[in-house]
Amino acid sequence: MGTPTSLWQRSREAVYAEIASVAMRLFLEQGFEQTTIDEIASTAGISRRSFFRYFGTKEDIVLGHLAGRGELVRDELDQVPLNVGPWEALREALDKVNALEVEPGVTLRLAKMMYETPSLRSRSIEKHLHWQSLLIPDIRRRMAIAEDDVSNPAPGAILASVIACLDVAGEAWVLSGGAEDLATLYDRAVCAVREKS
Template sequence: MSSMGDAQPGLWTRSRQRVYAEITAVAMELFLTNGFEQTTIDEIVVAAGISRRSFFRYFGTKEDVVLGHFIADGAVIRDQLEQRPDGEGPWTALRGAIFALDEGADDERLLAVSRMMYQTPSLRARSIEKHLHWYDDLVPEVQRRLGGQADSALQARAIVGCIITCLDIAGEAWSVDDGVEPLRNYFDAALDAIRRPLETPAGPSAAPDA
C-alpha cells in the first residue's frame, strides 16, 4: 500500500504536466493566430492566467514553448529504434523509428507549426540546437547495428547527422509546398539523394576524387 508521502510526488508531477500542457496550448493558439514574433510573453501569461514568474518556471524562452518536445522526441525515437528488428540496417531502422513518432499526428496543425518554425529565424536556430541532443539518444543503437566496433562510432554519428538533416530539409520543403504530399515522401526523397551511389561526371573535364 502506498503511503501519503509516496503519492505526493506523483500528484505534483501530474499537476506540473497539466499546467505545462495548458500554457503550451494557450501560447500555441496565440502564435498560430497572431504570429510567433508578434506574440509577447506578457500576452501569453495574461491569456493563461499565470504570472511571468510562473511562465519561466516551465519555459526558459518563448521558443521553448514551440520546441520543448524536441529533446524528448529523441528518447522516443531511440525507444522505437531499439524495438526495430535486428535484421534491419541502421538507415531502414531509423526511418521506421521516426515515422512511428509521427503516427496519429494532426497533419494540418503540424503543417501550420512547421510553417511558423521555418519562417522564424529564432525558432529555426533553436530547433537545430535541440536536434543535436538526438545524437546521444540514437548513436549507441546505430553503432550496435553497425557491429559495435570502435571505428563504427564516427559512421554512426554521420548516419544520425544525415537523418536529422534530411528530416529538417524535408520538413522545410513540405511546408513550402503546403503539404501537397505526405511528409514521409519528402523525407524518403532526401534520404534517397544521400544513399544513392554518387555518379562520376563523364568527360575529360571531370576531376578525380581527392
C-alpha cells in the same frame, strides 16, 4: 498497472497545457517574434516567474515535444534487430513514433511559422542534435563499431543525414502547402543522400 498520477502532477500538466494553448493562439494570431513572454503570462493569468517554472524559453512552447520524441525513437530503435542496417532501422523507428506523419491539430500555419522563424529553426536543430547523442550508441552497435573507436565518423554522419532529411522534408511539406506526403518527402531526401555518384 502504472502508478496513479498525483493530483499535483495532474494540476501541473493542466497548467502546462493551458499556457501552451494560450501561447500558440497568440503566436498564430500575431506572430512568434511579436509575442512576448510577458504577454503570454498575462493572457494565461500567471506571473512571468511562473511561466519559467513550465518553460525554459519561448521556443520550448513550440518545440518542447521534440526532446521526448527523441527518447521514443531511441526506445523503438532498440527494438529493431541489430541485423537491420542503420538507415532502414532508423526509418522503422521513425515510423513507429509517427515522426513522418503530420499530427492532428498541427496546422500548416504552425509549421510555416517554425520554418520562417530563425530562433525556432535553430532551437529545432539543437533538439535534433540531442537526438543524435541518444541514437548513436545503437547505430555504432548496428555497424559493429567498437565503443572506444572514436575515429569512425560513419554513425554520426548517418544520424546527421537522417536529421537533415527530416528537416528538409518538413520544409518541403510546408512549401507544398501541405499537399505532399511527409513520409514520401523524407524517403526522397534519403534516396538523394544515399545515391552514389
